[in-house]
Amino acid sequence: MRKLPNLTENFLGRAIEALETEAFAGVFFQWLVRCFEIDNTTMLAYFQNRPPQLLFSHAQEKRVHEKLESNYLTGAYLLDPFHDLHIQRAPAGLHRMRDIAPDQFLRNEYYSVYYRRTTLIDELAYVAYPSEGVSVHVCLGRDASSERVFSTRDMERAEQIAPIACALIARNWSGLRTSGDFKxxxxxxxxxxxxxxxxxxxxxxxxxxxxxxxxxxxxxxxxxxxxxxxxxxxxxxxxxxxxxxxxxxxxxxxxxxxxxxxxxxx
CATH class of the missing domain: 1.10.10.10 (Winged helix-like DNA-binding domain superfamily/Winged helix DNA-binding domain)
Structure with missing residues (x-):
């Protein structure tokens, strides 16, 4: 039997092998992009007592992460709907920006000044809780490089693999720690x-x-x-x-x- 190229299960196996190593985030993303089409990723850890920590990022469209460190990580994250999931202790699993964003998100200044400039058109995130008070968000986006939103089929596939993705996230970053209470x-x-x-x-x-x-x-x-x-x-x-x-x-x-x-x- 001829071996299929880019077999998704092979990349999942590599991600499992890379758990708790520096290579994990990159290999994990390689698995995800073979499950459904993704333009970019931003992997972040949110804490109770300090700003988020950037764990991994990748994008062909440079504007996606152009202001990430200078704007987002220094304070803009406090207005982000995904950070609000951390504050609200939302259930682990898959969350889509359009489903969690406030009703006037597209009209607010955070969107105009920061989010729109990233060229992100659609975004979803796998949210996991590797330790008490810590949430890790693996954000996956569609941006100006494809100019397409996630399809119904994409979302079905993303939901299908959510238990695996969240389990891997929680296991790999279980060493992250925080303290206090954040709300x-x-x-x-x-x-x-x-x-x-x-x-x-x-x-x-x-x-x-x-x-x-x-x-x-x-x-x-x-x-x-x-x-x-x-x-x-x-x-x-x-x-x-x-x-x-x-x-x-x-x-x-x-x-x-x-x-x-x-x-x-x-």
């Missing part, structure tokens, strides 16, 4: 302190909380559902927030707060 209030408390010290603006806990949700791309209705308050109450807090910050738009809120977010320490 939305951790960021909003830090934001309040820094806004007061840097700009002399004293925000209430609720105003800071709503500011972060606005920056992430949530509408007033979405914020209301998340915080279990009425949309009208959200609008009142939003007006108070803008008045206190002496601004009138989300773009101004982003310009004011993004530099502050990059200086937060956890």
């Amino acid at each position: 939305d209030s951790t960021v909003s408390d830090g934001l309040r302190a820094r806004m007061d010290s840097v700009h002399g603006i004293s925000l209430t806990p609720r105003q800071a909380e709503i500011a972060l949700l606005i920056l992430k791309g949530h509408s007033s209705a979405s914020i209301a559902m998340r915080l279990e308050i009425s949309p009208q109450t959200v609008k009142v807090f939003r007006k108070q927030l803008y008045r206190k910050c002496e601004i009138s738009s989300q773009a101004e809120l982003f310009s004011l707060m993004m530099p502050v977010l990059t200086t937060l320490e956890f």
Whole structure:
């Protein structure tokens, strides 16, 4: 019987052999791209008490990772829907950006200033929890190099191999460690302190909380559902927030707060 070229199972075997070695991430990606078509990957570890750690990246389109270290890892990650999965302790498995992004994600400043410039058209991630308080996200994207979203068949295949992918991720990066507890209030408390010290603006806990949700791309209705308050109450807090910050738009809120977010320490 003639041996088939690029047999997917061969690359899976190589990935298993490479577990807990420096070669794993690259070999793991080689297996994934033989399961379904992928333009790029970004493998990240999220922690409780420090910024994310880049584990591996690959892309033919250079713009995908052009601002990764200078923008994303220094603070923009706090507004990323995938990082929100870490905060919310989302179940391990496959997650797609279009399914988890806030309702106004495509209209918010994080998308305009950072995400759109990556040329990413579609993105999904395998999320695993190798140790307490640590999540590893293997993000797989389609970008300007192909200009195509993942098809229904791609997603079916990606879902089919999810248990294998997540098990390998958890096993390989089981040595990663963190400490403390990280949640939305951790960021909003830090934001309040820094806004007061840097700009002399004293925000209430609720105003800071709503500011972060606005920056992430949530509408007033979405914020209301998340915080279990009425949309009208959200609008009142939003007006108070803008008045206190002496601004009138989300773009101004982003310009004011993004530099502050990059200086937060956890």
